Amino acid sequence: MRAHEQSVDLTGYVPGRAAAYRQAEIRPQVSGVLEKRLFVEGTDVKTGQQLYQIYPxxxxxxxxxxxxxxxxxxxxxxxxxxxxxxxxxxxxxxxxxxxxxxxxxxxxxxxxxxxxxxxxxxxxxxxxxxxSRVYSPISGRISRTLVTEGALVTANQTTPLATVTQLDPIYVDLTVTGEAVSRLRESLMNEKRDHTSTGAGQVDVVLDTGRPYTSPGRIDLLEVMVDPGTGMTTLRTTFQNPDAMLLPGMFVHATLHYGRRKAFLVPQNVVLRDLHADPYVLIAGSDGKAVLRKVKIIQDSGNSWVITDGVSDGDRIITEKLQTLQPGDSIHLLNEPA
The missing domain is CATH 1.10.287 (Helix Hairpins)
Structure with a gap:
């Protein structure tokens, strides 16, 4: 096959978990008997909306x-x-x-x-x-009440009366490697330097049901440290969530986009490994002999490897008899389109 350089979308697949954008535990600040509950459990409440009335x-x-x-x-x-x-x-x-x-x-x-x-x-x-009038400090969806009318509540008690969670927007925390962070930073810096937009930093998620989420997310926070034990870190992304399809604690599969760059797509079965597990391909040399070329693989794409170094545009990559062919062996080239 003949190698052709092309623009390739670089992506990585990482696990993620949704987290609340904001969450407030509602606690009384004075003691007394709870006189009224003024909301419907599981509904949306607004900032400043009265939730409870303590006997005044x-x-x-x-x-x-x-x-x-x-x-x-x-x-x-x-x-x-x-x-x-x-x-x-x-x-x-x-x-x-x-x-x-x-x-x-x-x-x-x-x-x-x-x-x-x-x-x-x-x-x-x-x-x-x-x-004595308990209000919601944020807008969001309120949980079930943990205290009923007639109960005695105390100032700053341990058990909250209820919890209000802002669901739109919502965070999705991704667990990524330090190498992925470096690639992402490099892509974003290149975009800024070249004044281009290659899609670097876009995040798409698939719900645990297998359904793709409708809108992409954006990177909101990158942790400043990588865990030395695991080599992993957390990437916080933000998604618009008007229909509350994403809920805090929900597991998702995320696709992290590193942008587009020029590269070669080479079938995985054509790329071999030497004794040190370094990847290489066999190229048809101008003298009719097989030539070993070490290559740099940055990711997979379907059944192909994305290769950025070691292959030049127009190279003829050998695809047959790879198990027996050795560098320097004579080869017979079949006619193929350029």
Whole structure:
């Protein structure tokens, strides 16, 4: 067969697992009896949507008490300020002792501090009352509830009330070799340098049912370290997932595209191995004898090897009697189209 250089799509097949783009465990931030559940399990919720109502009456009472304390403090301050002003005037004409004057000034300052404390108590009580209404921090699909109405919940308890998971977009984490990462980086750098687009970095997945996923993904994160024990690392990709076909934890088969490059497709049964397992092919030399050429294989493509080095355009690669033919043996070439 005659070797012809062509543009070849370079790909790699790797396993992957879907992971949530964002996930929030819903926990109460105040204690109390769960009064209402305000969502349907398994449906989509929005950011800021109320999910639960904790019995609010104790927190409403605490807020009312804090406001009453503020009103009492303001009344005390009016009296303290008036007493301070009066004693300031009397002190100026030596009609009151220094001790009484100091006490009046101190009382006014204490009244001001009491008001500041009461305002802080109002803020704290308002926050606790607001926390009695439990909202979703993100948009996504909510799980089943783990706590029912009437149950006593506590602030920051270990067990979440429910979990909200953002499914669109969704991550797919791929387990790849360090060599695959190097190839991908090289392809992306070449694209940037040459201002071209060869499809490097595109990711396609097939679901565990064997059905191809409709839209390709993009690379979002590349781990900075390779596991020295396994030589593997994680490549995080992002997919649009409007129909929630991909779910967190789902296993997928992924095709990682390294881009296109000029190469030769040579049938696998034509490529031989020497004693060191290095690949080579036998070429028909111009003198009618077999010539050994070591080649570089970068991947397979169907029943062929993708070869980038060792073969030149137009070379005649020997395809028959490979088990008995040796380099330097005379060969008989059959007529074939160029």
């Amino acid at each position: 009456v104790p927190y409403e009472a605490a807020l009312a008490q804090a406001k009453a304390d503020l009103a009492h403090g303001e009344a005390e301050r009016v009296a303290a300020d008036a007493r301070k002003a009066r004693f300031t005037h009397l002190s100026g004409i030596n009609a009151v002792s220094h001790q009484d004057y100091d006490d009046a000034v101190s009382s006014a300052a204490q009244a001001a501090a009491d008001i500041a404390s009461a305002k802080a108590e109002i803020m704290s009580a308002q926050v606790n009352l607001d926390y």
